[in-house]
Amino acid sequence: MSGPEPTLEPxxxxxxxxxxxxxxxxxxxxxxxxxxxxxxxxxxxxxxARLGLDSPTGSRRMTDLADGLVYSRSGxxxxxxxxxxxxxxxxxxxxxxxxxxxVTITDAGRARLARVLPGHVHVLRDLLFQPLASTDVDTLxxxxxxxxxxxxxxxxxxAAPRRRKRNG
Amino acid sequence: MSGPEPTLEPxxxxxxxxxxxxxxxxxxxxxxxxxxxxxxxxxxxxxxARLGLDSPTGSRRMTDLADGLVYSRSGxxxxxxxxxxxxxxxxxxxxxxxxxxxVTITDAGRARLARVLPGHVHVLRDLLFQPLASTDVDTLxxxxxxxxxxxxxxxxxxAAPRRRKRNG
DNA sequence: TATTGTTATACTCTATAACTATA
DNA sequence: TATAGTTATAGAGTATAACAATA
Numbered sequence: 001m002s003g004p005e006p007t008l009e010p011x012x013x014x015x016x017x018x019x020x021x022x023x024x025x026x027x028x029x030x031x032x033x034x035x036x037x038x039x040x041x042x043x044x045x046x047x048x049a050r051l052g053l054d055s056p057t058g059s060r061r062m063t064d065l066a067d068g069l070v071y072s073r074s075g076x077x078x079x080x081x082x083x084x085x086x087x088x089x090x091x092x093x094x095x096x097x098x099x100x101x102x103v104t105i106t107d108a109g110r111a112r113l114a115r116v117l118p119g120h121v122h123v124l125r126d127l128l129f130q131p132l133a134s135t136d137v138d139t140l141x142x143x144x145x146x147x148x149x150x151x152x153x154x155x156x157x158x159a160a161p162r163r164r165k166r167n168g
Numbered sequence: 169m170s171g172p173e174p175t176l177e178p179x180x181x182x183x184x185x186x187x188x189x190x191x192x193x194x195x196x197x198x199x200x201x202x203x204x205x206x207x208x209x210x211x212x213x214x215x216x217a218r219l220g221l222d223s224p225t226g227s228r229r230m231t232d233l234a235d236g237l238v239y240s241r242s243g244x245x246x247x248x249x250x251x252x253x254x255x256x257x258x259x260x261x262x263x264x265x266x267x268x269x270x271v272t273i274t275d276a277g278r279a280r281l282a283r284v285l286p287g288h289v290h291v292l293r294d295l296l297f298q299p300l301a302s303t304d305v306d307t308l309x310x311x312x313x314x315x316x317x318x319x320x321x322x323x324x325x326x327a328a329p330r331r332r333k334r335n336g
Numbered sequence: 337t338a339t340t341g342t343t344a345t346a347c348t349c350t351a352t353a354a355c356t357a358t359a
Numbered sequence: 360t361a362t363a364g365t366t367a368t369a370g371a372g373t374a375t376a377a378c379a380a381t382a
Contacts, residue, residue, distance in 0.1 A: 008289055011306045016292055018312035021236045023191030025319040028239055041372085062341065068189045071196055072374055077342055079372090099340040099381045121176055124184055131318040136311055138179045143300065143308050144186035150299040151193040209348085230364065240351055245365055247349090267358045267363040339382075348373080359362075 026127055033123045038116035039086075043069060043079050045116065048088060051105035052113045059104040061094060068152060088112055194295055201291045206284035207254075211237060211247055213284065216256060219273035220281045227272040229262060236320060256280055 008016070027042060034040045040048070046069050051058050062076060070076045080103055083089040088109035094100030105113075129137060176184070195210060202208045208216070214237050219226055230244060238244045248271055251257040256277035262268030273281075297305060 015309035141183035
């Protein structure tokens with residue numbers, strides 16, 4: 001009932017530890033920048049970015065927002081509440097589903113995003129991109145995209161407190 | 169005084185977001201496994217792994233342990249305290265420097281590590297390695313290693329509460 | 337009955353600053 | 360004076376379960 005072998009190749013271990021450490025240090029760095037320049041946590045920044053950059057309308061359902069950013073519904077409610085208190089988003093009823101809540105970025109939210117973005121990019125350059133050739137960046141993105149898609153499709157197994165809505 | 173340009177290439181953005189999401193989902197997955205099968209947090213697991221797998225003697229100075237795992241000295245003291253309470257490590261004076269504290273993994277610590285390792289590897293296979301060809305794993309490790317080294321060398325700039333001792 | 341979202345609560349973790357002791 | 364580590368304290372974030380409302 002155990003896996004094929006209980007060991008990993010050295011390169012696998014190296015990839016795993018490097019991935020986690022790089023992401024941890026990078027997160028630490030950007031969190032500091034976001035706090036200093038925009039009074040935002042990383043999660044809040046990601047929520048704003050999803051609304052302001054990814055979504056054409058600036059709106060999303062709560063459930064759709066959670067995807068990959070937050071691991072519990074109550075956590076998302078908490079963060080959305082903070083953003084709403086700060087005037088960066090608004091919450092309203094969803095047009096098609098009376099149960100739903102639609103979150104919309106405000107002008108202030110877009111302004112905040114614009115304020116932190118240059119510094120954010122600067123940190124990314126300093127920390128992440130500087131030691132990578134531009135071809136390496138392409139390679140990295142190409143390697144990680146399928147992994148992300150795979151992880152999104154496989155809920156943490158014992159967690160999965162609720163099925164999230166299918167994308168569509 | 170701002171960066172060269174306030175924008176990123178699409179591939180750069182893709183690499184950044186994919187990296188953070190992959191690491192986040194992976195951490196969530198392994199944290200669950202570690203909690204379920206070994207009553208350990210990820211940080212505690214990493215500390216045990218550094219002592220039990222990386223170090224030949226099973227011992228390290230507090231300062232050396234912190235590297236890349238924890239972002240404040242008090243955080244490390246807290247975690248080391250938890251591990252010591254659980255009987256997984258011991259703390260004693262450092263032989264060469266009277267100020268130092270040497271942390272040593274116990275037999276119980278090694279046993280705990282051995283207990284969680286197979287399941288841990290299993291999660292890594294499922295989540296991270298399955299969608300990657302083995303050549304991709306090598307590539308990923310090779311790409312991330314210099315980034316990690318670069319990040320270790322550049323303290324978060326405004327953070328850096330204390331210079332950490334040079335390696336050696 | 338299943339899904340969406342909120343609330344209450346308890347808990348863990350983290351960071352800051354003040355402090356002791358040794359180099 | 361600088362470094363190693365601990366302690367106290369306060370704050371933020373998270374998850375769980377119970378809940379209300381709609382599909």
